[in-house]
Amino acid sequence: MNASFYLKIENVNIKKGGDSMTLEKWECTACGYVYDPEKGDPENGISPGTPFESLPEDWVCPQCGVSKDFFQKIES
Numbered sequence: 001m002n003a004s005f006y007l008k009i010e011n012v013n014i015k016k017g018g019d020s021m022t023l024e025k026w027e028c029t030a031c032g033y034v035y036d037p038e039k040g041d042p043e044n045g046i047s048p049g050t051p052f053e054s055l056p057e058d059w060v061c062p063q064c065g066v067s068k069d070f071f072q073k074i075e076s
Contacts, residue, residue, distance in 0.1 A: 026052045026071040031064040035071065 023037040035041070035055075040048040041062055046055060052071065060067055 023049070023051055024076065025074040027074050028061045028064065028066060028071055030066045030070045031061060033061050033063040034074065 025037070026035045027033070028035075035052055037051050038048060040046040040050050041059075042048070044059070044062055046059065052068075052073075055068060057068070061070065
């Protein structure tokens with residue numbers, strides 16, 4: 001049986017080891033780039049739907065190259 005489906009994720013809380021991860025946007029405090037998990041960062045191997053908390057530790061801002069430590073969550 002060959003089945004395919006399409007799943008769109010919006011504002012979903014994902015439980016991981018007791019911590020809650022959400023698909024919220026994060027802004028680079030160095031240059032203003034906004035990481036949108038719905039879009040991901042395909043040019044750097046990050047698939048759409050990837051929460052900021054799940055980005056690899058060595059991921060850097062695609063615009064200015066700073067680490068994840070320079071990002072802050074955008075409050076909705």
